[in-house]
Amino acid sequence: MGDSPENHLLHRTAAARVLAYPHLTAGGLAAVVLIAAAVAFAAQGQRSAQAAIHRLAPLLLKQKDRGIVLQRAAYREENLLPFYGSSELDRPVRFRASDFFRAYPTGFAIVPVGEPGYASLLELQELAAQGDELRGKKLVITLSPITFHQNQRGYAADFSPLHATATLFSMDLSFALRRKIARRMLTQPKSLEHQPLLDFAAWRLRRNKATEDLLYCILIPLGKLQYAILALQDHWATREVLRENQSPAQTPSPQVPDWPALVAEATEECILLAGDRPFGLQREAALFPHLRSNDEYRRTLHKSTEWKDLELLTELLKELGACPLFLSYPLNGPYLDSLGIPRSSRQLYYDRLQKALHPFQFALRDFQDHDNDPYFTNDSQDHPSAKGWIHFDQAIDAFYHAN
Amino acid sequence: MQISSRPIVHLILLAFYYLAIIAGLVLLYGEGDFTNPPFVYQDF
Numbered sequence: 516m517g518d519s520p521e522n523h524l525l526h527r528t529a530a531a532r533v534l535a536y537p538h539l540t541a542g543g544l545a546a547v548v549l550i551a552a553a554v555a556f557a558a559q560g561q562r563s564a565q566a567a568i569h570r571l572a573p574l575l576l577k578q579k580d581r582g583i584v585l586q587r588a589a590y591r592e593e594n595l596l597p598f599y600g601s602s603e604l605d606r607p608v609r610f611r612a613s614d615f616f617r618a619y620p621t622g623f624a625i626v627p628v629g630e631p632g633y634a635s636l637l638e639l640q641e642l643a644a645q646g647d648e649l650r651g652k653k654l655v656i657t658l659s660p661i662t663f664h665q666n667q668r669g670y671a672a673d674f675s676p677l678h679a680t681a682t683l684f685s686m687d688l689s690f691a692l693r694r695k696i697a698r699r700m701l702t703q704p705k706s707l708e709h710q711p712l713l714d715f716a717a718w719r720l721r722r723n724k725a726t727e728d729l730l731y732c733i734l735i736p737l738g739k740l741q742y743a744i745l746a747l748q749d750h751w752a753t754r755e756v757l758r759e760n761q762s763p764a765q766t767p768s769p770q771v772p773d774w775p776a777l778v779a780e781a782t783e784e785c786i787l788l789a790g791d792r793p794f795g796l797q798r799e800a801a802l803f804p805h806l807r808s809n810d811e812y813r814r815t816l817h818k819s820t821e822w823k824d825l826e827l828l829t830e831l832l833k834e835l836g837a838c839p840l841f842l843s844y845p846l847n848g849p850y851l852d853s854l855g856i857p858r859s860s861r862q863l864y865y866d867r868l869q870k871a872l873h874p875f876q877f878a879l880r881d882f883q884d885h886d887n888d889p890y891f892t893n894d895s896q897d898h899p900s901a902k903g904w905i906h907f908d909q910a911i912d913a914f915y916h917a918n
Numbered sequence: 919m920q921i922s923s924r925p926i927v928h929l930i931l932l933a934f935y936y937l938a939i940i941a942g943l944v945l946l947y948g949e950g951d952f953t954n955p956p957f958v959y960q961d962f
Contacts (some may be wrong), residue, residue, distance in 0.1 A: 541929055542933075544936075545937040581952040748948065826943045
């Protein structure tokens with residue numbers, strides 16, 4: 516009856532074994548407690564971000580761009596639409612999408628994500644970090660023609676180790692796609708200067724040899740550990756952001772936009788703001804290198820690495836099952852005509868864009884029918900004016916409500 | 919009471935000790951750096 520002498524002996528032996536290595540056992544216990552605390556912290560952090568995302572949605576926050584938590588919270592809300600752009604996001608122009616949809620006029624709000632210098636290679640890492648969260652979800656991505664003449668100038672400044680780690684060690688992406696992305700990342704060595712694990716993993720992937728692939732696979736647990744640490748840091752930083760941004764969420768204010776009237780209003784404003792400046796420009800024109808001659812324009816457009824990155828971005832979106840809308844600004848035809856860059860050269864951009872996106876059957880609005888409209892953009896960097904934004908808003912609204 | 923004569927208590931205290939070390943390291947070095955070098959947007 517009760518514990519047999521054999522069982523008693525077994526328990527005493529097991530306990531003795533544990534107590535024979537007190538430091539190891541204590542260290543293991545401490546690690547288990549820490550991991551449990553980290554998991555609980557991350558879960559609570561995501562819940563807090565979810566509860567706060569509507570009041571943070573229209574704000575331009577660095578943590579939203581550099582992290583994962585806030586974007587993930589946005590994707591989990593039906594009436595929030597992530598909008599990936601670059602410098603146009605932080606210019607206070609009337610009818611800017613984040614402002615236009617702030618009060619959920621047609622049932623949803625925009626979540627702007629991006630910083631000056633953002634282009635496809637950064638955006639694809641940002642989206643890869645969301646992984647399966649993107650499946651079946653709508654999002655908007657803007658494309659600026661100027662980025663197809665400037666090869667990744669903003670990359671190192673906007674590089675996120677968290678996104679890069681999530682991308683290179685993502686199990687949601689095919690091996691082939693990870694390899695292609697690694698090759699592109701290695702063309703920006705400055706960004707990997709202080710990232711030894713990422714650099715090592717990218718080189719292993721790049722080489723396309725069985726032994727190198729095996730080495731990469733051995734690295735995966737280490738990559739996942741690095742990702743977990745960076746993700747916890749993201750949660751911590753997001754906590755600070757939530758504490759600093761306490762203003763209440765906007766109350767929804769439904770209305771049916773009168774698009775023709777809004778376009779007319781925006782056009783009037785653009786004419787006023789342009790004043791005496793020709794070609795609808797609202798600031799002094801900056802003569803970028805690619806605008807100096809028609810040959811230079813065609814050469815830089817043809818050779819741009821942005822096309823390769825756009826291809827990777829579309830492959831990634833396809834693999835993750837996302838539903839994007841691509842919005843491209845049109846070129847300022849009258850201005851470029853004055854510089855000796857004719858429509859036939861500009862058409863190369865529109866045609867190549869259509870060709871790049873057509874195989875994936877993603878929604879695209881390139882507004883090339885506004886190529887001769889001097890008021891769509893307001894400077895020589897293709898930033899949208901009020902008129903440009905209202906057209907964008909209309910396209911975004913139609914996209915959100917389409918099946 | 920001597921801790922050495924109560925191995926379970928010793929183990930628990932050791933576990934707290936290691937937890938304190940790890941927690942201290944996390945507090946000292948755990949905060950991430952999400953800043954980046956400034957980007958000169960235009961250079962022409």
